[in-house]
Amino acid sequence: MKSFQIAVCIGIAVCCYSASQAQGFLKKMKEKAESVANKVVDKKVDDAVNEKTGGNNNSGNNNGSPNSGPGGGNAPKYGKPSNKGGQGLVNTAPDVKENLNSAETAFKGTSYGEARYNIQQAMLGVELQIGQNILKSLPKTVAGINVDTAQDQVTSTGWGWAGLTIQRVYVTGEKQFTLTIANNALWMQAVNMYLANGGYQQSTGGQQNWKQTKVKGYRAVIEYNESSGYKLSIPLGQTSLLMFEGINFASEQEMMSAANQIDIDGIKTSLGEK
Amino acid sequence: MKKIYFILIASFTFITVSAQQDFAKHLGEARTAYAAGKLDDSRFAMQQALQELDILIGKEVIKVLPTKMLDENARIERDNVTGASGFFGVLIHREYGIDVKKLPADSIYSKTVSLEIISNSPLIGTLNALLSLPFMGNNPDQKIIKVSGYKALVQKVSGDDEKKEFELQLPLTNALVTLKAPGHTQDELIKMANTLPIGEIAKLIQ
Numbered sequence: 001m002k003s004f005q006i007a008v009c010i011g012i013a014v015c016c017y018s019a020s021q022a023q024g025f026l027k028k029m030k031e032k033a034e035s036v037a038n039k040v041v042d043k044k045v046d047d048a049v050n051e052k053t054g055g056n057n058n059s060g061n062n063n064g065s066p067n068s069g070p071g072g073g074n075a076p077k078y079g080k081p082s083n084k085g086g087q088g089l090v091n092t093a094p095d096v097k098e099n100l101n102s103a104e105t106a107f108k109g110t111s112y113g114e115a116r117y118n119i120q121q122a123m124l125g126v127e128l129q130i131g132q133n134i135l136k137s138l139p140k141t142v143a144g145i146n147v148d149t150a151q152d153q154v155t156s157t158g159w160g161w162a163g164l165t166i167q168r169v170y171v172t173g174e175k176q177f178t179l180t181i182a183n184n185a186l187w188m189q190a191v192n193m194y195l196a197n198g199g200y201q202q203s204t205g206g207q208q209n210w211k212q213t214k215v216k217g218y219r220a221v222i223e224y225n226e227s228s229g230y231k232l233s234i235p236l237g238q239t240s241l242l243m244f245e246g247i248n249f250a251s252e253q254e255m256m257s258a259a260n261q262i263d264i265d266g267i268k269t270s271l272g273e274k
Numbered sequence: 275m276k277k278i279y280f281i282l283i284a285s286f287t288f289i290t291v292s293a294q295q296d297f298a299k300h301l302g303e304a305r306t307a308y309a310a311g312k313l314d315d316s317r318f319a320m321q322q323a324l325q326e327l328d329i330l331i332g333k334e335v336i337k338v339l340p341t342k343m344l345d346e347n348a349r350i351e352r353d354n355v356t357g358a359s360g361f362f363g364v365l366i367h368r369e370y371g372i373d374v375k376k377l378p379a380d381s382i383y384s385k386t387v388s389l390e391i392i393s394n395s396p397l398i399g400t401l402n403a404l405l406s407l408p409f410m411g412n413n414p415d416q417k418i419i420k421v422s423g424y425k426a427l428v429q430k431v432s433g434d435d436e437k438k439e440f441e442l443q444l445p446l447t448n449a450l451v452t453l454k455a456p457g458h459t460q461d462e463l464i465k466m467a468n469t470l471p472i473g474e475i476a477k478l479i480q
Contacts, residue, residue, distance in 0.1 A: 122320055
């Protein structure tokens, strides 16, 4: 009797296993069939489209449409072809000496507008050099995060209110430290006055996300945002602002020690700030 | 009267020559500082040179402005060129008509026509965008006209139906020409604007 019960149990177990196996097998079969069917349909559609547009191997397209251009076999029927490459622009900063000479010549010829343009170009050249010099002076790693020189940026607008902007990014994995310097912007005076004032504190629901602090003796403001991380703003002199942004930094202390690795005095001197 | 004109012309010439000398001085400073690697000092000297140039350009613009608009004579003693280049812009100012102080005490409206040109101001760009909007100029108090081929906005700035006051604004890339003519009709204002050598002004300030 006991052996009969064991046999029945084994039989039931085998049946269940077989059923589940069969279901898995059927599912795989279905997926395979769908995949094959899709491939066939896709191929048919591609063939039909190529036949209509003269793309791929068809050479009958001589109507001068965008598709007939080099590499235009798979390009859309309408619209311009997409760029497939090129060497880009040659990195050329305005020649300061040459522009100053041109400005002088234009000025002597009473072409004041031309002289103005040349002076502006010379200013752009000098500002770009200031930016590059500062980037060179920055460390290769900060808080164990490596520099990504491909993201180095020096931007000069030539307008007094926007001025010169320098940016350096350090990134390793998910951790990022960004340094931004805004210089010679007239509106910075107001920002600096506000930030260096020291008369503002913020606390919401017991969580302080904005507070005054000091970095290497400079008054600063540190902020924290759940999605963007830490931000440290340091006004420098009359018209410059140094800003550090830290993503995925563990604590305020870690952010502060990263900021302390930057030679703020050196940056200030390079910018001509007192 | 002749003496006054002579003094004005002499002082104008003196200021222009002085500005030219200052430009040369700042240019020299920029060169020296750049050669010595003092980039920020060089940049500062260039900014100063730029400022001098803007003042000179402003004075050149004043020279090409008409000396009379309709029946209103220019009051050249009130000509002025001032401002901060690259920020608010350089302001070129000229007035036409009767001196407000000489008007009768019971006069409600000033007849002084004022022309202001703000050059090299990055803040001006927005007006250009406004002028290109199709819904602008769809009412009698605001319309878009053309002066020497340039689009301009004429709008009522104050006054009731009988005594409206209009002004004309004409943007030139980073410059703005504003003509105000209180006590004059919209048509008179447009006539006055058409006496301005906009093409020449544009050439000088751009």
